[in-house]
Amino acid sequence: DAGVIQSPRHEVTEMGQEVTLRCKPISGHNSLFWYRQTMMRGLELLIYFNNNVPIDDSGMPEDRFSAKMPNASFSTLKIQPSEPRDSAVYFCASSSTDPYEQYFGPGTRLTVT
Amino acid sequence: QQPVQSPQAVILREGEDAVINCSSSKALYSVHWYRQKHGEAPVFLMILLKGGEQKGHEKISASFNEKKQQSSLYLTASQLSYSGTYFCGTEIYSGNTGKLIFGQGTTLQVKP
Numbered sequence: 001d002a003g004v005i006q007s008p009r010h011e012v013t014e015m016g017q018e019v020t021l022r023c024k025p026i027s028g029h030n031s032l033f034w035y036r037q038t039m040m041r042g043l044e045l046l047i048y049f050n051n052n053v054p055i056d057d058s059g060m061p062e063d064r065f066s067a068k069m070p071n072a073s074f075s076t077l078k079i080q081p082s083e084p085r086d087s088a089v090y091f092c093a094s095s096s097t098d099p100y101e102q103y104f105g106p107g108t109r110l111t112v113t
Numbered sequence: 114q115q116p117v118q119s120p121q122a123v124i125l126r127e128g129e130d131a132v133i134n135c136s137s138s139k140a141l142y143s144v145h146w147y148r149q150k151h152g153e154a155p156v157f158l159m160i161l162l163k164g165g166e167q168k169g170h171e172k173i174s175a176s177f178n179e180k181k182q183q184s185s186l187y188l189t190a191s192q193l194s195y196s197g198t199y200f201c202g203t204e205i206y207s208g209n210t211g212k213l214i215f216g217q218g219t220t221l222q223v224k225p
Contacts, residue, residue, distance in 0.1 A: 033212070043155070043200060043215045056212055091154055100145075100204075102213065104154035 004105035006092050012111045018080040021108045024073055025094030033102060034067055034077050035091040043091075049075065082112045114139065116203045118216040125191050125223050133186040133219045135201030144177055144184035145202040145213055155200060158186075188221070196223045 005024040013019055025032050033048040047057040049069045057067070064083070069075040079086055089109050093102040116137045123131050135144060143162045147155040161167050161177035161184055174187045188195055198220045202213035 042217045045212055045214065048212050100143075100160065100211065101157040102145075102147075102155075103157070106154055 004092055004094055004103050006090075006105035006108050008108060009106060010109045010111075012113065013082055014113055015083055016081045017112075018078065019082045019086075019110060019112075021077040021090050021092075021110070023075045023077070023092030023105060025075070025092070026103055027073065029094035029096050029103070030072070031095045031097070032069060032075050033093040033095075034075070035093065035104075036088045037091060037107075038088045046077070079110075082110075084112045086110060087112050114205070114214055116144075116201055116214065116216040118199075118201055118219045120219060121217070122220040123222070125221065127193060127223055127225055128190055129223075131188045131191060131221060133188070133199050133201075133221070134183060135185070135203075135216055136181070136183045137203050139182070139203070139205075141177070141179060141182050141184075141203055143204045144175075145204065146173075146175060146184075146186055147200045147202065147215075148197045149200065149218075150197040158199075191221075191223045193223050193225065196221055 007022045031050050034046040035043055037043045046059045047067045048055055052069045065079055067077045089107045091104050091107045093104045095102045116135050119134045125131055145160050146158040148158055149155040161175055163179055177184045198218045200215045200218050202215045204211045
């Protein structure tokens with residue numbers, strides 16, 4: 001298996017622009033998680049889906065952030081408009097119900113100038 | 114809600130031992146441990162379940178004290194490859210699905 005795939009790996013954009021991050025989970029996994037990692041705040045869970053349905057989005061920082069999972073093999077995290085404080089590494093992870101190990105993708109390093 | 118890890122950082126010589134602790138203010142169903150090397154994604158190490166069951170892939174041991182709401186990760190005879198940041202995650206359920214809340218991490222550096 002190719003593992004969790006994320007794209008792009010690096011994104012540099014200007015403040016105010018829309019950013020879309022993409023994730024393909026491991027085939028057969030039914031849970032998908034979006035995390036943000038910064039030095040100051042550590043590894044934060046933004047939102048997670050189970051069977052393509054958003055279960056908990058309490059970690060989404062603001063309305064500027066939105067996430068979708070239109071099918072079992074694809075999810076997006078969108079930031080519109082982006083701000084410099086959104087600069088971070090964004091990880092997508094997937095897991096099956098049992099075992100509950102989370103497999104992380106390589107991450108997208110986002111820089112907003 | 115976030116579990117607390119200690120120490121924040123450890124520096125070891127190859128072959129030395131280390132213990133990383135994780136404690137929670139909430140009752141724990143399970144504790145998960147991950148390791149992240151610099152510039153890479155976190156990688157699963159093990160799960161400790163209530164009742165003593167462990168699931169893991171590496172020769173790293175851990176304990177889970179349900180009463181004290183604590184877990185400890187034991188790194189014995191450390192190798193250079195053990196360097197990285199270790200995160201514990203505690204599981205919170207919503208219906209039939211769960212999410213992990215990660216601690217702030219413990220940075221381990223193993224020197225030759």
